[in-house]
Amino acid sequence: MRQIFSWLRPRPTPRSSHLEFGAYGERLAVEFLKRRGYRIVVTNFVAPIGVGLHGRRVTGELDIIAIDESAGDSVFAFVEVKTRRSATVAAPEAAVDLRKQRQIIRAARVYLRLMSLTNEPYRFDVVSIIGQGGAPAEITLLRGYFTEASFFQSQWWSRGF
Numbered sequence: 001m002r003q004i005f006s007w008l009r010p011r012p013t014p015r016s017s018h019l020e021f022g023a024y025g026e027r028l029a030v031e032f033l034k035r036r037g038y039r040i041v042v043t044n045f046v047a048p049i050g051v052g053l054h055g056r057r058v059t060g061e062l063d064i065i066a067i068d069e070s071a072g073d074s075v076f077a078f079v080e081v082k083t084r085r086s087a088t089v090a091a092p093e094a095a096v097d098l099r100k101q102r103q104i105i106r107a108a109r110v111y112l113r114l115m116s117l118t119n120e121p122y123r124f125d126v127v128s129i130i131g132q133g134g135a136p137a138e139i140t141l142l143r144g145y146f147t148e149a150s151f152f153q154s155q156w157w158s159r160g161f
Helices: 017-035 098-114
Strands: 038-051 057-070 075-084 122-130 138-146
Touching: 017 038, 017 057, 017 075, 017 122, 017 138, 038 098, 057 098, 075 098, 098 122
Parallel strands: 075 122
Antiparallel strands: 038 057, 057 075, 122 138
């Protein structure tokens, strides 16, 4: 009987190797942050951040949301994790370009609004990971890698010249 209905069981969805490698990097980042005094709140938070050109909903993902308690103050840290096998072409954090920063900021605003935390201090960090699956990885924490202020400074026309 078991063989007859075996086709009814859900089959595991195959993941591509780059997604598995990214998930591996996020697990390393979580453990790294915990050792540095961060308290992990949630991982892989997905939020609706707008509507695209064709009317489709656009979402943004926050890899790690944590509270940095290392300096005594509690600061929310929205952490983007970038994992690469090597840095020969570019450093992993170079992938956090202005478009990605804007997406992270918008998703963070949704999270803060949903949790009624709009008055809490926060910042945007990046964890850069370089290494293969078996070898020890080189992990770098870049606190305050970017801010929202850089997006407001570009609006030169609103200054009333």
